[in-house]
Amino acid sequence: VVLAVLTCWIVARTPLEWFQRVSRPLLFAALVLLGATLVLGPLRNQSRRWLDFGPFAFQPSELLKIAALLYLADQLSRRERATAFGHRTPLLAILAPVGVGAVLVLVEPDLGTSLFIVAEAIVLLGLAGVRPTRFLPFVITALPLLVVYGYTRFAHVRERFEIYASGPKSGTQIQEALIGLGSGGVVGVGLGEGTHKLGYVAEARTDFIFTVIGEELGFLGCAGVVIAFMLFTFYGRRVAWQARALGPHAFYLAAGATFIVAFQALINIAVVTATAPTKGVSLPFISVGGSNLLMAATCVGLILNVSRRTAEHVSTDPWA
Secondary structure, eight states, X not given: OHHHHHHHHHHHTSOHHHHHHHHHHHHXXXXXXXXXXXXXXXXXXXXXXXXXXXXXXXXXXXXXXXXXXXXXXXXXXXXXXXXXXXXXXXXXXXXXXXXXXXXXXXXXXXXXXXXXXXXXXXXXXXXXXXXXXXXXXXXXXXXXXXXXXXHXXXXXXXXXXXXXXXXXXXXXXXXXXXXHHHHTTTTOSOTTOOSTTTTTSTTTTTTTHHHHHHHHHHHHHHHHHHHHHHHHHHHHHHHXXXXXXXXXXXXXXXXXXXXXXXXXXXXHHHHHTTSSOOOOOOOTTTSSOHHHHHHHHHHHHHHHHHHHHHHHHHHHOTTX
8 A cells, every 4th residue: 555655646746758758668568577477477266467576466467557558648649649740650550569468468368357458448549539440340350359269268257258148146156246245235234244255255355345345334335435436537537638738648648547447446346246247357446456556546646647737737828
């Protein structure tokens, strides 16, 4: 938590131009770390997603989320400026490094995060005004291939899709999650008094923490969490909208950072409520996990940074 707060403070006070300069090296570093994870990472739950550094462990796929945001924000803003002069970088050249990262994450295997990276790229392309006909061929080709590969290659992915298609069955993780979520009633059984976290629901501290919230704090606690993420999204959207006065780069940074946190929260809650197939996604700021907390804190720092720069621009520019 201390490291996350420090990271947020540093990111919020770093010149936006610096993020443009480091976007390519950071993405390259993320790809190298992902490659190292496939070779050196310990095998946990039939996947290699972590790099261990003594007592600390780090998940490079979380770094990829931020690296892809900084890289795409820089490249798309450059492409927008170059369009005015009649020359611009082809989309395929821009998307290729991010695509390589998504493939490396898929091989770990981590189908959900690879699809998350694809969704992040699609949203930023849409915000950049790229016509859907320009990137839909990539989406129509890539998404089915990713899903089919995950379904046929990994047994746990196939099992999760089958459970989702047939509905929660007795004894399954999602069934226990729903029982725990609903057993809290309106106000819950009391903070710390829940029992489903005692082995009934797997990953109760991380992927299924929302079940614990529902059992211990009830409907009111769940509603409070959802409303908090809605307010976060509303604020981030407003910051991004106002950041257009600074230029496209600031706009993409604020909008992308808001999307990363909000979309991850949406997926986590959708999984716990059986609205989406089971996928190991943390609930930002709440689930246990240092890598994800650092990623979320970085997103907050980016939003605060853009907000502060926008306020300074408005106060000094009489035409703003």
